[in-house]
Amino acid sequence: MAEVVILGAGVSGHTAALHLRRLLGREHTVTVVSPNSQWNWIPSNIWVGVGEMDKKHVVFPLAPVYARKGIGFRQAKAVAIRPNGDLVNSRGAVDIEFTNAEKAGTTERLRYDYLINATGPRLRFEATQGMGPGGFTESVCTADHAVEANHKLRAVIEVLKTGTPQTLVVGMGHGTCTCEGAAFEYVFNVDHELREAGVRDLARVVYLTNEAALGDFGVDGMVFDQQGFQTTSELWTGSLFRERGVEAILGAHVSKVEEGLIHYETLDGSTHTIEFDFAMLIPPFGGVPLKAYDADDNDITAEIFAPSGFMKVDADYTVKPYEQWRAEDWPTTYAAPGYDNLWAVGIAFAPPHQISRPRHTANGTLVAPSPPRTGMPSGVMGKTVALTIADRIKHGANSPAHTASMARMGAACVASAGAGLTRGSAAAMTMLPVVPDYQRYSTGRDERETRGELGLHGHWVKLMLHYLFIYKAKARPGWQLIPE
Amino acid sequence: MTETIHNPTDPIADLSKSPLPTGKTLKMRQSLPFQFTRFLSFNGRIMRMVVKGHH
Numbered sequence: 001m002a003e004v005v006i007l008g009a010g011v012s013g014h015t016a017a018l019h020l021r022r023l024l025g026r027e028h029t030v031t032v033v034s035p036n037s038q039w040n041w042i043p044s045n046i047w048v049g050v051g052e053m054d055k056k057h058v059v060f061p062l063a064p065v066y067a068r069k070g071i072g073f074r075q076a077k078a079v080a081i082r083p084n085g086d087l088v089n090s091r092g093a094v095d096i097e098f099t100n101a102e103k104a105g106t107t108e109r110l111r112y113d114y115l116i117n118a119t120g121p122r123l124r125f126e127a128t129q130g131m132g133p134g135g136f137t138e139s140v141c142t143a144d145h146a147v148e149a150n151h152k153l154r155a156v157i158e159v160l161k162t163g164t165p166q167t168l169v170v171g172m173g174h175g176t177c178t179c180e181g182a183a184f185e186y187v188f189n190v191d192h193e194l195r196e197a198g199v200r201d202l203a204r205v206v207y208l209t210n211e212a213a214l215g216d217f218g219v220d221g222m223v224f225d226q227q228g229f230q231t232t233s234e235l236w237t238g239s240l241f242r243e244r245g246v247e248a249i250l251g252a253h254v255s256k257v258e259e260g261l262i263h264y265e266t267l268d269g270s271t272h273t274i275e276f277d278f279a280m281l282i283p284p285f286g287g288v289p290l291k292a293y294d295a296d297d298n299d300i301t302a303e304i305f306a307p308s309g310f311m312k313v314d315a316d317y318t319v320k321p322y323e324q325w326r327a328e329d330w331p332t333t334y335a336a337p338g339y340d341n342l343w344a345v346g347i348a349f350a351p352p353h354q355i356s357r358p359r360h361t362a363n364g365t366l367v368a369p370s371p372p373r374t375g376m377p378s379g380v381m382g383k384t385v386a387l388t389i390a391d392r393i394k395h396g397a398n399s400p401a402h403t404a405s406m407a408r409m410g411a412a413c414v415a416s417a418g419a420g421l422t423r424g425s426a427a428a429m430t431m432l433p434v435v436p437d438y439q440r441y442s443t444g445r446d447e448r449e450t451r452g453e454l455g456l457h458g459h460w461v462k463l464m465l466h467y468l469f470i471y472k473a474k475a476r477p478g479w480q481l482i483p484e
Numbered sequence: 485m486t487e488t489i490h491n492p493t494d495p496i497a498d499l500s501k502s503p504l505p506t507g508k509t510l511k512m513r514q515s516l517p518f519q520f521t522r523f524l525s526f527n528g529r530i531m532r533m534v535v536k537g538h539h
Contacts, residue, residue, distance in 0.1 A: 206494075206496075235503070239503050241499055242499040242502040242504060243505060247494070247496045248497040248499065249494060249495055249496060249497065250495075250497050272493065274494060410533035411533070412526075412529075423514070425514075430526075430529050430530065432533060449532065449536070453526070455513040455514070455519050455522055456515075456516070456519040457519040457520070457522040457523035457526060460519070461523060461530075484534075
């Protein structure tokens with residue numbers, strides 16, 4: 001009998017749990033530890049944030065799904081990993097602290113034979129003074145944040161209806177943020193809502209981003225083959241901004257937010273402020289605060305985790321300049337070095353470096369979009385590690401690991417630009433691979449598979465993915481046939 | 485296209501060279517029959533990606 005513990009119930013952890021339960025006999029246990037009682041299809045939070053979808057349509061309770069599938073569930077947060085066990089027992093263990101109302105604050109040491117860290121991001125609003133729901137800006141990172149963002153947006157629309165001009169700023173709240181795609185989606189959904197409300201002409205809409213160029217999306221941009229010509233995501237994205245009249249401020253590091261005022265610095269070292277009536281800024285991500293201890297209770301956190309809080313895996317973490325970055329630097333198995341029963345997937349693994357070229361402002365401030373590792377790649381990583389663990393349990397510890405490098409796998413990114421079955425639109429992009437490989441492809445990616453297109457069909461795709469992935473996450477019949 | 489009012493002190497990106505879509509392009513982006521074909525095509529691409537790239 002083997003015990004598998006998964007920390008986190010987001011796309012990556014939940015996918016791993018469902019596949020492990022499918023692949024393993026009932027004599028083995030699969031246990032998920034998540035501080036949240038609900039699963040959230042985060043890509044649709046964008047629509048909650050503009051009032052096009054209710055919160056209840058993007059979340060569902062995890063416990064009934066896990067009960068039905070025979071997966072153990074602890075509503076708790078992990079606080080420490082003990083990969084070599086403790087003085088009492090040499091089996092690996094993880095210390096958890098319950099977060100549900102009945103057992104809040106109580107702790108448990110959970111033993112494991114195999115552990116997957118899929119803890120996702122810690123939303124670091126504190127990185128920028130005054131940012132976030134506790135400060136002066138909104139967020140769409142959680143369903144509750146998105147509900148609040150919509151309330152504020154509606155209030156601004158009401159003011160606009162009185163004929164009073166308003167400034168709406170959407171973007172990234174720090175120079176090292178990731179998930180530029182989410183801010184891109186939100187700014188165009190806000191633009192769409194303002195048009196639908198008939199108040200767009202009174203609104204100034206500004207996209208404030210750490211990307212050095214439009215269309216970077218934290219993946220160094222893309223080159224598309226369009227009707228026999230190479231075109232860039234920068235040109236393509238710029239066209240949409242111009243068409244919709246959305247202003248863009250690029251290469252920005254937001255340093256402070258006050259009531260109605262954002263302070264930021266740009267790559268040339270100049271500092272600026274912009275007044276706002278509504279602002280949605282994505283925070284930078286960090287790893288969740290997990291400690292690690294050896295069997296003698298010595299702190300080995302720095303050995304297991306990178307300073308960012310993300311877990312080190314089988315990547316090449318040698319510090320080297322952008323020009324020397326290679327596809328091979330990226331992890332393939334997601335196993336923690338030195339351990340054959342510990343993995344980190346999704347946002348929880350420490351990337352070897354950014355994908356987009358990092359830059360410094362003239363004052364030395366780092367402006368470096370962090371690599372996105374959500375959605376499709378996240379699910380693939382979860383499934384890959386689940387396959388590795390299932391093989392090792394069923395066929396022996398020497399079974400080779402399954403692999404899924406972000407420098408090999410592709411991803412589809414559908415960035416909504418407005419909701420509506422006949423009036424909506426989205427930028428639908430595919431890229432292969434996610435991490436560009438300039439040794440293999442002259443443009444870094446396979447031009448046949450790296451494409452971008454704008455139109456109503458993109459909205460249909462995003463809506464289809466919404467229903468498909470919620471169906472899959474609920475483990476309804478045939479869920480495993482829906483690809484990650 | 486929406487008329488934008490720039491604050492002269494803000495370092496707004498110059499997008500005046502970005503190509504604007506033609507009227508025909510805008511119409512095709514919302515055309516139900518044409519968009520249905522693009523929907524099928526995009527789904528085909530996603531499935532190719534799953535087959536080729538998920539390893």
